[in-house]
Amino acid sequence: MSGARVVVSTARDPGPAQVERAREVAAQCLLPFVPRRGPLSELLEREDVDLVYVVDRDRETLRDTTERLSVHEGLMKLRAKVGPEHPFLRAVAPDGGVDAVLDATLGLAQDALHLAHALEARVTGLEASPVLACLAQAGLRRMAATGGRFADAAARITVRRAEAGRHLAGLAPGSWPVVLLDPMFTTPLRGPPGYEVFRRCAVDAPLTPALLAAAARVAARRVVVKAPVGWAPPPDLAERFHRRIRGKALDYLVVEHGAAAEDAAPAPKPYPYRQPRRRTPDG
Numbered sequence: 001m002s003g004a005r006v007v008v009s010t011a012r013d014p015g016p017a018q019v020e021r022a023r024e025v026a027a028q029c030l031l032p033f034v035p036r037r038g039p040l041s042e043l044l045e046r047e048d049v050d051l052v053y054v055v056d057r058d059r060e061t062l063r064d065t066t067e068r069l070s071v072h073e074g075l076m077k078l079r080a081k082v083g084p085e086h087p088f089l090r091a092v093a094p095d096g097g098v099d100a101v102l103d104a105t106l107g108l109a110q111d112a113l114h115l116a117h118a119l120e121a122r123v124t125g126l127e128a129s130p131v132l133a134c135l136a137q138a139g140l141r142r143m144a145a146t147g148g149r150f151a152d153a154a155a156r157i158t159v160r161r162a163e164a165g166r167h168l169a170g171l172a173p174g175s176w177p178v179v180l181l182d183p184m185f186t187t188p189l190r191g192p193p194g195y196e197v198f199r200r201c202a203v204d205a206p207l208t209p210a211l212l213a214a215a216a217r218v219a220a221r222r223v224v225v226k227a228p229v230g231w232a233p234p235p236d237l238a239e240r241f242h243r244r245i246r247g248k249a250l251d252y253l254v255v256e257h258g259a260a261a262e263d264a265a266p267a268p269k270p271y272p273y274r275q276p277r278r279r280t281p282d283g
């Protein structure tokens with residue numbers, strides 16, 4: 001995990017509810033709560049502070065001196081426009097009808113929202129970074145509460161602060177239809193605004209054979225791994241995949257179970273790695 005030093009505070013002139021929520025976030029994340037007394041820049045100038053988690057009346061953000069990160073509908077409108085032909089949906093639900101997904105690497109919950117919206121699936125998202133888990137929970141709650149096109153989808157998502165490997169180990173075999181893995185790949189992706197703040201808090205553990213095996217044990221139908229376009233898995237991972245769905249900027253590698261595995265084409269041959277382009281909504 002990154003060593004970013006984060007403190008929790010509020011916007012200026014907070015009400016009691018914001019102070020209480022900021023204290024709650026600080027306690028959950030084992031971070032200091034710093035009452036807000038002046039401009040945010042004063043806090044960020046402190047030598048022992050890299051980022052401030054700010055609880056405001058209408059949203060929660062993670063800030064550094066230049067960027068702010070929050071969880072919101074993001075590129076959902078664009079993804080929704082692509083419809084069922086989106087490569088992500090073709091990977092997760094090639095035959096339609098997946099009603100529940102365990103997203104083992106929740107991040108900013110964009111994939112979780114996509115699945116909850118397009119498939120009307122119930123999604124549980126695991127996030128090992130306590131700060132990002134709080135941010136996701138706050139953003140999704142806000143979306144669900146304020147209405148709007150993706151409110152129902154946001155309400156279908158449950159956020160859990162958990163390390164994926166440990167959480168998966170405690171689940172029964174085949175207990176989720178689909179498990180999604182989208183770890184932080186080491187190749188830097190030039191991200192959208194706020195990405196640098198995100199990267200500083202995210203857990204950047206690579207995809208390991210043990211994690212993939214743990215996901216495959218829990219998935220009744222399939223595991224989907226999201227990877228940079230053209231990613232060639234190392235040999236100890238490559239043999240496990242049955243399908244690769246290509247997107248414009250991302251590939252989706254799938255481990256199938258049961259009948260779908262028998263029908264699936266042989267494992268794709270690795271091919272030379274190309275530097276990924278920026279993520280796009282239809283990636």
Ligand SMILES: C[S@@+](CC[C@H](N)C(=O)[O-])C[C@H]1O[C@@H](n2cnc3c(N)ncnc32)[C@H](O)[C@@H]1O
Pocket residue numbers: 104105106107108109110111112126127128129132162163164165182183184185201202203204205
């Ligand atoms: C590439 S991001 C996922 C983005 C996400 N799919 C989205 O749509 O916003 C990876 C996220 O998974 C988290 N993560 C990485 N390894 C993890 C693990 N072993 N258990 C739980 N979360 C993990 C990181 O902290 C990061 O937030």
